[in-house]
Amino acid sequence: HPVLDLRIAADQFRALDLKNNVAITASGRLALRGPVFGATLTGQAKVTSGVLYFADLVQKRIVNLDELADTSLASLIAQQRLGPEFENVFLDSLRIDGLELEMGSDVWLRSNEANIQLAGSVRLSKRRDLYLVSGTLQAVRGTYRLKVGSVLSREFVVTEGTVKYFGTPDQDAALDIAAKHVVHPVPTQSQRNPEDITVVAHITGTLLVPKVSLEAEKRELSQTELISYLLFGKSSVDLGGDQGGIADQRAVVQSMLAVLSGEIEQTIVSGGVPVDYVEIRPGGGGQGDPLLGWQLAVGRQLGPKTFLVVNAGFCEGRQVGVWNTLGLSLQFRISPEWRTEASFEPVQACTGPTSDPQSGTVPRQVGLDLFWEKRY
Secondary structure (H helix, E strand, C coil), rough: CEEEEEEEEEEEEEEEEEECCCCEEEEEEEEEEECCCCCCCEEECCCCCEEEEEHHHHCCCCCCHHHEEEEEHHHHHCCCCCCCCHHHHHHCCEEEEEEEEEEEEEEECCCCCCEEEEEEEEEEEECCCEEEEEEEEEEEEEEEEEEECCCCCEEEEEEEEEEEEECCCCCEEEEEEEEEEEECCCCCCCCCCCCCCEEEEEEEECCCCCCEEEEECCCCCCCCHHHHHHHHHHHHHHCCCHHHHHHHHHHHHHHHHHHHHHHHHHHHHCCCCCCCCEEEEHHHHHHCCCCCCCEEEHHHECCCEEEEEEEEEEEECCEEEEEEEEEEEEECCCCEEEEEEEEEECCCCCCCCCHHHHHEEEEEEEEEEEECCCCC
């Protein structure tokens, strides 16, 4: 009846790698004490890189021990010629007592609709076969694709939010995430130069039962009107006019392009390409000529506190041909509450068809922002 008293130093330990479920690489100091069957794991660790696949976690809450074949832990057990009986009994009887898990700079919550970077820390405990997670994670950045029906979708940029675990056996978490999408309304006879509308998607509820509600910044618009602007660039009243058929055709084309761009984004971030953030937005912010004014942004974590985003606007002027404009944004987090962002980018991604970019340089702007954020 051996008794364990082990101190463990982990450095980039590949703890879990279950395809389309969860992948975790961690570093830290742990302690494993007690009898072999019924030992207790404690300590602190930092998740240096990890991916939680949102859709799969919703469908399947508990990790099956039989699927640990590709993990470092299972490899170590196999090397010592310990059979599956020992593996199951050892892991089933293992207790985890308040293991502190700090999220590093490369931890993401991903699904077919979401690609959200997480920060913060949680506590992991295990009692019998129940894994209990408690704590709050912050949504630092990312994208969320709002689907309307089976084929219509619009992409929102995550601005802030939290994922809060309550230590329940189902590993569910409360969501409170805000994401924004800027609509460029189509000019009408009543409004020749309509103002842009910033639509905010509030993602609430839980991981198991998420909810989404829409609102407009600085404007009072119903959910029906907001969806009409998102899909067609017009209010429901204006859609009843003569141009409704044209707007419908543009909306169908735009939605097909949005679905295609979403699939490309997911393939890039999940396919081993060394980028953490990809945003492909069809022309006109979702309205107007769908082949005019595409926008592309690619981001990469450069270190624990630095994130670089390169953005490009693809423009097709009917009289000047094809040309591109590039921009850079460097984000640095001083502390959990303070961060800075420096940007160098064109004043506007696309000019009108009568402008000639060959006649001079593209006007650019330089910005430096300091942000302070406090959560209660």
